Amino acid sequence: MKIIRFEDPSGIEHSGVWISADKAKRIEGDLFAQYHVTEDILPIARLKAPLQPAQIIGVGLNYRRHAEESGMAIPELPVIFMKSLNTVQHPGEPIRLPRQLVSEEVDYECELAIIIGRETHNVAPENALDYVFGYTAANDVSARDWQIKWGGGQWCRGKMFDTFCPLGPCITTSDAIPDPNNLKLRTLLNNEVMQDWTTQDMIFDVPTLIAFLSGDTTLLPGTVILTGTPQGVGMGRKPQRWLRQGDTLTVEVEEIGSLSNPVVQA
Numbered sequence: 445m446k447i448i449r450f451e452d453p454s455g456i457e458h459s460g461v462w463i464s465a466d467k468a469k470r471i472e473g474d475l476f477a478q479y480h481v482t483e484d485i486l487p488i489a490r491l492k493a494p495l496q497p498a499q500i501i502g503v504g505l506n507y508r509r510h511a512e513e514s515g516m517a518i519p520e521l522p523v524i525f526m527k528s529l530n531t532v533q534h535p536g537e538p539i540r541l542p543r544q545l546v547s548e549e550v551d552y553e554c555e556l557a558i559i560i561g562r563e564t565h566n567v568a569p570e571n572a573l574d575y576v577f578g579y580t581a582a583n584d585v586s587a588r589d590w591q592i593k594w595g596g597g598q599w600c601r602g603k604m605f606d607t608f609c610p611l612g613p614c615i616t617t618s619d620a621i622p623d624p625n626n627l628k629l630r631t632l633l634n635n636e637v638m639q640d641w642t643t644q645d646m647i648f649d650v651p652t653l654i655a656f657l658s659g660d661t662t663l664l665p666g667t668v669i670l671t672g673t674p675q676g677v678g679m680g681r682k683p684q685r686w687l688r689q690g691d692t693l694t695v696e697v698e699e700i701g702s703l704s705n706p707v708v709q710a
Contacts, residue, residue, distance in 0.1 A: 446614040446701075447475065447578070451490040458486060462614050475615075476561055476577065476665035492534045493611040494580055495559065498666035500527040500609060502584060503653060504599065506672025507645045513680030522648050522656050525599040527584070527670070531609035535703050539585055540607045540710040541687065547587035547602075550687040550707075553673035554631040554639050554695035556624060557582035558650060559615055564663040572654035577665070578615040579624060581697040583705065584670050585609065585687075588679050606710070610695075611668070612703045621699050624650040628698040629674055634691055638681075641674035 446462040460468030461481055470486050473479035475495070504523040505511045511518050533539065541550050561577025584603065591602025621627070625646060631639035648656070653671060657663060678685040687693065691707040 445617045445620060447471065447494060447617065448488075448612075448614045449492040449494050450488045451492065452486050453489045455489075457492070460486065490534075491536065491613060493532050494613070494615045495611070495666060495668075497529060497532065497668040498664040500529065500531065500668045500670065501657060502527055502603060502670040503648070503672045506647050506653075507641070507674045508647055509641070509645060509675035510673055510677065510680070511647070513675045513677070518647060522653060524657070525603060527600075527609050528604045530606050531604060533607040533610040533705060535610065535612040536705065538607065538706045538708040539583075539610065539687065539693065540605070540708055541689065542587060542605050543710045545590065545605075547589050547605075548686060549588040549679070549684075551586045551588050551678040552631055552633065552638070552687065552693055552695070553584035553586060553677055554629050554697070555582045555584050555670045555673050556627060556629065556643055556697055557611065558624070558654065558669040558671060560654075560663045560665060560667040560669070561618075562665050564654065564658045564667075566660065567655055567658050569651040569655040572651040572658075573618065575654060575663075576618045576650075578617040579621055579697070579700060580611050580615050580668075581613070581695050581700045581703045582668070582670050583610040583693065583695045583703065584673060610703055610705050613701045616700045630696040631676065632694040632696070633685070638678070638685075639674050639676035641676070643671070645674055646672060
C-alpha cells in the first residue's frame with residue numbers, strides 16, 4: 445500500500461491511499477496508532493511530504509563505493525548525524541541554495557528512508573523489521589563546504605539548511621517491501637543519470653541500522669532514518685558537479701517512486 449499526505453482543492457490536509465496522480469482514498473486516524481482506510485475518494489490538489497517526522501536521523505558513508513569515492517575508510521560502526529525538521533521539503537517544491545550562510549558546494553544524495561512505526565528500544569536485528577511502518581524516498585541534500593570545511597568536524601551544519609530533506613512521493617508500507625536491501629536507487633540531474641545502484645551495497649543493512657540506533661535509545665513513531673547513498677554524488681565526480689539554480693533533481697527508489705524538486709537560490 446502506498447500512503448500519501450496531500451491537500452484537497454479546499455486546502456484541507458489528509459492522509460490517503462494513493463490511487464493515481466490526481467486522487468486518493470482518504471485515511472482516518474493516526475498512521476502510527478490506529479487508522480482506517482475509508483471509501484472516500486478525494487482529488488489531490490497538492491502533494492506533500494508523506495509525513496511530518498518525529499525526528500530525522502542520517503547515516504553517513506553506508507555504501508561501500510560511496511565511501512571509496514569520498515576517499516574515506518569503510519566505517520566499523522554506523523556514522524550518525526541529525527537533520528532538523530525544518531529540512532523537510534515536499535515533492536515538486538524547491539531546494540533552496542543557501543545565500544545567508546553561502547554555500548557553493550550543494551550536493552544531492554538519493555536515499556532509502558525508513559519510517560519507524562512504533563516505539564523502538566533495544567531491538568535485535570532479527571526483530572528490527574517488525575518496527576518498520578514503511579519506507580519512502582529521500583534526498584539528503586548536503587552543503588559540502590559547510591559539512592567538511594567549516595563545520596568544526598561535525599556534519600550537521602551542512603545538512604540542516606531549509607529544504608535539505610525532500611521526502612516522498614509516498615510511504616510504501618513494509619508489507620510491500622519484504623527485503624529493503626534489494627532495491628534499485630537512481631538520481632537524475634536534468635534528466636542525466638548520476639547515481640544508479642542498489643541497496644545491496646549497504647555496509648550496514650536496514651535491520652542492523654535499526655538495532656544500532658535503538659540501542660539504549662528510544663526511536664519514536666514517525667522517526668525517519670536516512671540509510672546512506674550510493675556512489676555518483678556531485679562531490680565524487682570529476683569534475684565535481686554542484687547544484688545550481690535552474691537544475692531539476694529527481695531521486696527514484698524502486699517500489700516507492702520518483703521524487704523531483706527544482707533548485708533555486710534562497
